[in-house]
Amino acid sequence: MGHYGDLQTQIYQDGLRGVLPDYPVDFATLEKRAENALSPSLLNYVQGGCGDEHTQRSNASAFHHWGMVPRMLVDCTSRDLSVDLLGMTLPSPIFMAPIGVNGEITQDQRGDIAAAEASAMTGVPFCASTLSNSPLEEVANATGSVPAFFQLYTPKNPDLAESLIRRAEAADYKALVITLDTWVTGWRPRDLNASNFPQLRGKVLENYFSDPVFRATLARPPEEDIAAAVQAWATTFGKVLTWSDIEWFRSITRLPIILKGICHPDDARRAADHGVDAIYCSNHGGRQANGGIAAIDMLSDVVNAAGEMPTLFDSGVRSGSDVIKALALGAKAVGIGRPYAYGLAIGGAKGAAHVLRSILAEADLLMAVNGYPTVEALVEEGASRI
Ligand code: FNR
Secondary structure, three states: OOOOOHHHHHHHHHHHOOOOOOOOOOHHHHHHHHHHHOOHHHHHHHHOOOOOOHHHHHHHHHHHHEEOOOOOOOOOOOOEOOEEEOOEEEOOOEEEOOOOOHHHHOOOOOHHHHHHHHHHHHOOOEEEOOOEOOOHHHHHHHOOOOOEEEEEOOOOOHHHHHHHHHHHHHOOOOEEEEEOOOOOOOOOHHHHHOOOOHHHHOOOEHHHHOOHHHHHOOOOOOOOOHHHHHHHHHHHOOOOOOHHHHHHHHHHOOOOEEEEOOOOHHHHHHHHHOOOOEEEEOOHHHOOOOOOOOHHHHHHHHHHHHOOOOEEEOOOOOOHHHHHHHHHOOOOEEEEOHHHHHHHHHHHHHHHHHHHHHHHHHHHHHHHHHOOOEHHHHHHHOOEEO
16 A cells, blocks of 8 residues: 655655756745745735744644654554545545635636645645635536535625535535634735735636625626625625624534634534534634733644544644644644745645645654554644743
């Protein structure tokens, strides 16, 4: 049986023929390459965060104060990174976090499709954002047979919210990820200093522009009056959700519901009480609130409070060893965000697929060297605070 870590052998073998990897395998080099590939405004939008960006830096650096104790004399010649999530068996424990400007990141502005193709190429599920340059149906189609999730930014117009959810069901998305922390945009100095907010420039709004309910609210279609369509979008974006809304979501969809942005154990318990299917511990990569606490430091309390309910995680994951630490702290599946976006920037679907494969290879080899043959074994071992 092949292992994700076999990528390493392949790279060294290719090197013997004088062939070097097209894309870097580490985050620092990847980010540098992406800095050269993206326009300044888009780079600011993807790379930047809230306030002085302390939280987003902490998200990544906090992984350094978690560690894994190696175990020896364990046969790890065969490793299994598969996980069970919401009735699905996924071949690996990672997924692609929703990124609302994927569409803009590739030169052809079809980056949502490229991201979906990277998912199809790697078997890593893609969580498609509401903010997209391609309609959610086309995105789902490009993921092939790999399960995909749909991330909802809940509009104020309930008919539009329902329409988006119905479309996600019809397109065979396997879960509805409801983002809780973004009814209003956080204070992002890089974007403010450049006065750049892509949505207000008519970007990444195709899911709205293609929606019959949204279109019915317009005097003239977006193709004829983009300014009015953007204004209508701005008016409906960002319903303030409270716990009572969760029953409404439950009442209208059969899709498993995942609440994204849960960082407090009490909120995790409340989510369980409301019968949601999973929670997603994330501080939006430090883009929304500069609250100062790294997401990984909040994970294990959230997992403990969630009990049987699975907890997904993202924010600051930059490598395979970060993935392993998040799993050891109880995450059921780990979201990759900016790294795959940078992969899209430097190599489209192939670039993003390479980033995902490199992360999985490092995770697999850490398990091989440290003596954890399965995800269960490393969860049992746990991560230590250094
Ligand atoms: C995001 N994120 C995000 N989340 C979401 O629920 N819907 C969205 O449309 C977006 N859009 C988005 C755009 C960009 C440019 C970034 C970087 C992030 C947040 C994303 O899903 C995830 O929580 C973070 O990316 C995790 O942080 P890191 O690991 O990427 O730093």
